[in-house]
Amino acid sequence: MIRPRWEWALEDAAGAAVPSVPSPVFTAQYDAEQWLGEHWRELAAAGAASARLLHDGTQAAPSVALPAV
16 A cells, blocks of 8 residues: 655745755645644744645645744
């Protein structure tokens, strides 16, 4: 059985990837969204300005802004 893969693509204000804060891979969209809700402050402090939810590599929802704290 192939399990779906959900992960976040984190980008800085210029739209470049932020490799210093990799996203875990999740098997459920709910778990991915919960993780972002719990960690967005840390991600923003590390330079991420937005997050895109990817489902098996394809964007699944609009980007989420991560406001500076």
